[in-house]
Amino acid sequence: MGTSAPTPHPDTRDSLLEAGLACFAKYGYDATSIRLIASMAGKNSSLIAYYFKSKEGLYREAFKYMLDRFRGCERLEPVEPPLADPKERLARHFRRLLNQVEDHLRSRNPVQQQAARLFLSEMQCPKEEVKDLILERIAPAVQEIRDCLKAIRPGMAEADLAFWGITLQGMCMALSLHREMNKLAWPCADHTLSLEVTADRLASFACKGLGEP
Incomplete structure (x- = not known):
C-alpha cells in the first residue's frame, strides 16, 4: 500500500523556510544540509522534498521569503518625485541606503539579522539560484544612481x-558595513556623524568630483 502525500500546511512550510534561512545565514550554503534544516525546524526531512524538491529549491524559496518579509538593503521606498537639484537627489538616495542598512544592522529581530547576513553574503558572491531575485530587488536603487549621474x-x-555608479554605491555601503574597521583604521575621524550629514557629504564629494554643472 502506497504512502499518502502529506497534507500541505502553511505553518510547516514557513517553519522550514525560517529554519533554512537561519542555517544558510549561519553556516553558509555548502555546509547546510537538508537534515540540519529539518532538525532545526523539528520536521521530517522528507517534507523538504515535498515542499521544495531540493536544497536548491529551498534556498531560492527561503531567499524569496526573506525578500518578501524584509526590505532588501537597497530597496527603494515608495516612489517619490525626482528632485530638481541632482546633488540633493543623490543625497536623498544615499540617506535612504544608509538608513536601510542601519535598520538591519541594529535590528534585535533574530530573523531579520539572519536575513541581513544572508542578503549581504549574496551581494558579495551571488548564487545562480537567486541572481534574478537580487537583480530585481536592487534594480530600482541602481537606476536611481544612474539617473542622478546623468543629471x-x-x-x-x-x-x-x-x-x-559602482564607485558611489560602494562608498555608501562601505561607510555602513565597515564601521568597526573604519574606527580601527581611522581613529581620529568623527564616527558620531549622523546618517544625514554623512549622506550630504557623500553627495557633495561626488558632485564636485564629477564636475557638477
Whole structure:
C-alpha cells in the first residue's frame, strides 16, 4: 500500500523556510544540509522534498521569503518625485541606503539579522539560484544612481556611468558595513556623524568630483 502525500500546511512550510534561512545565514550554503534544516525546524526531512524538491529549491524559496518579509538593503521606498537639484537627489538616495542598512544592522529581530547576513553574503558572491531575485530587488536603487549621474554629467559615456555608479554605491555601503574597521583604521575621524550629514557629504564629494554643472 502506497504512502499518502502529506497534507500541505502553511505553518510547516514557513517553519522550514525560517529554519533554512537561519542555517544558510549561519553556516553558509555548502555546509547546510537538508537534515540540519529539518532538525532545526523539528520536521521530517522528507517534507523538504515535498515542499521544495531540493536544497536548491529551498534556498531560492527561503531567499524569496526573506525578500518578501524584509526590505532588501537597497530597496527603494515608495516612489517619490525626482528632485530638481541632482546633488540633493543623490543625497536623498544615499540617506535612504544608509538608513536601510542601519535598520538591519541594529535590528534585535533574530530573523531579520539572519536575513541581513544572508542578503549581504549574496551581494558579495551571488548564487545562480537567486541572481534574478537580487537583480530585481536592487534594480530600482541602481537606476536611481544612474539617473542622478546623468543629471550631474549629461552625456556621460555608458562605461563611465557604470564605473562611477559602482564607485558611489560602494562608498555608501562601505561607510555602513565597515564601521568597526573604519574606527580601527581611522581613529581620529568623527564616527558620531549622523546618517544625514554623512549622506550630504557623500553627495557633495561626488558632485564636485564629477564636475557638477
